[in-house]
Amino acid sequence: SLSDRLQGVFAKLRGQGKLTEKDVDAAMREIRMVLLEADVNYKVVKQFVEHVKERAVGEGVTKSVTPAQQVVKIVYDEMVDILGGTQQALKFASHPPSVIMLVGLQGSGKTTAAAKLAVMLRRQGRDPMLVAADIYRPAAVEQLQTLGGQIDVPVAYYRHKSAVAIVEEALREATRTGRDVVILDTAGRLHIDEDMMQELVDIKSSVPPGESLLVVDAMTGQDAVNVALAFLDKVDFDGIILTKMDGDARGGAALSMKSVTGKPIKLASVGEKVNDLEVFHPDRVASRILG
């Protein structure tokens, strides 16, 4: 763990009054390695370490905690600060139906997250509808329809229509049947696929979502920054859902994305079942990243 690694670095420190720059540099090298091993983007690591160094140099070495513990606390607090501190609640329209749109790379967990959101929102007293707007992947519509059937939530889908047309028609149906929240499941796509990114822009301009969520796999490595910035720039999103948090991926992508986009991680998916969706806990993820 970071604590252990820093204890080693500071082992030679003996009763000196302050942490010198040289002491801190050694610690920063360890911190950089830990963060890179945890998949935090290397540019984000650079900034983060510089920031932590500023706070650590000149820190008085107190008797009650070891220098290592002091530095770990600075790192942990800094990380919780970055990961948290922003609005995590989902945004709903003043006049129903509200629209929530899920976007992201292939296989990140959008379709499953759509069903989970429906369950969560219904538990909060809302009346959700799911929209199957992935017209490309084999059996994608069947997947959402099967999930909808399991949780007793209607799934809107219309054969031979474009994704935009499906969403438009679904919104009309939601209004007609008094649904108060519509959850759009979109096809997985590459942030560098211009046509597919344009499809999201077209959907948004036709049916503006009150909430757009970028769904990202917790095991994503360095590329998380490129993906988040591209989706932010071309489509815009309000928050992130981090999936597959029930694995042992350290989750450094969370720090990277929050750091460069400022967008909050609102939810964490923690399993394959429809109930496995929870609020994002910055403190737990900070501990996990630090190992």
Add this chain to the structure above:
Amino acid sequence: AAARKAITPEFWTEAEDALIAADAGVACSARIVENAKKRIISEGIRDIEGLKDAFRREVVAMLESFGEPPEPPPERPRVIFIAGVNGVGKTTTAAKIGFLLKEKGNKILFAAADTFRAAGIEQMEMWASRVVAPVVSHQAGGDPAAVVYDSIESAKAKSIDTVLVDTAGRLHTKKNLMEELGKMWRVADRQLPGRPEAILVIDATTGQNGVSQARIFGEVLDVSSIALTKMDGSAKGGVVMAIGMELGIPVAYIGVGEGISDLKPFDPEQYATALF
């Protein structure tokens, strides 16, 4: 004199950053930089093109050090498990490999052994009809080991060359799911004249968790090679170098899209060129 200036301390940092940015990981990036440094010094390379080329050659050398995927067993049918964590591209890759083998004259059969995920079976069935190959499937929720068993019996009856087993996505941290996979493997092993094989599917966007995935999947299956998917994105899939360095598993295929023919045999030279 200008050429001499190419080798600055920044040069080594930037080269290492490029490898880290590719998800090669701290240890593997350091190793490649170390090897490249030796080569650059011993060969007296000074120009920027020569420096880049030295790095490319070290990446190729590292990838080639993981060896070639083993020769397939001579007995028929072959059974290849397509395994890996959730959402990485197993079902799509199974279809692509089936298509590739069929183009080469193999008689193939798909086993729709993801009986767990919603529409897992339907997805494999749709792909099988696109490949134009038979598929063995049971009811959703059924025992996946039974699907494996039936598919091998069917393969023997139909003189099939290769059975491709699509398995459910599973996190390597889930002990019961890994045991289920181990059971499927043992069923196949008992039923076959030869040994089953396994391809581990790794998503190119994956960070260092890929190493744990390979390690744990390698404990229940004999993983002969990796299929690295989604290389048509911006991620470089460098975790396969960290995996190779630790476990010696080579990459056999790369996935470059969502279509049936978007699969290429892995080429270390092409990979290294794309990196630098």
